[in-house]
Amino acid sequence: MSSDETKLEAALQAKGLNAPRLTPDLIDACIVDAQYYRFPGTTLTVCALTLRNGFTVTGESASASVENFDEVIGREIARKNAREKIWAFEGYLLRERLAAKADAERGQNDAVRVA
Template identity: 50%
Template sequence: MTDQAIEQEIQAKGLTAPRITPADVDHNIVSEVFFTARDGAHAAKDVNYGQRDHQALGLLTFCVLVLRNGFTVTGESACASPENFDAEIGRKIARDNAVQKIWPLMGYELRSKLAG
């Protein structure tokens, strides 16, 4: 079930107490960066990997999300079969994995405010 589907169900049931919504999470993201492990190795000028490693590193996609307060979260996506690698799909999965890490952070923040 997607975050949007869950939000629709919450609204349909009339649950109105303070909560974090998908829109809150999206609003909290100020920038995003995508790169593969190969990109990172090149940028780091790491020459300690061979041609075979070079292909494998290209199958691991990272997403870094910068949040409104400057905190960062990361997500990743690894493709098992090189023949199935699709950069766009890898970025979508990596971003979704990063977004899933935001929910507990924002939930904790909201709970702290409610407890105060």
């Protein structure tokens, strides 16, 4: 979890914004494996994060000059970029679950009104 995520999470908690939502911990819990690859002769590093459902998300990093390339930093940036993509996928899944729940509740309410 980044320092920005920690600050945002604290602000949300302080305001009592606890409706169903994504959290940094939830995002991290989705990740079951990380693999890295640096393309030979380049500064391009790719991180492949495997999620608990088997889906793979990738992130990339590349230094504009080889003199500024650092493999550890390249991996960190590639992982951060891959992790950011998980937010969108998990957000979509959460929205689907909330919509399905609302549809089911409306269906139950409609059945009660008809009867």
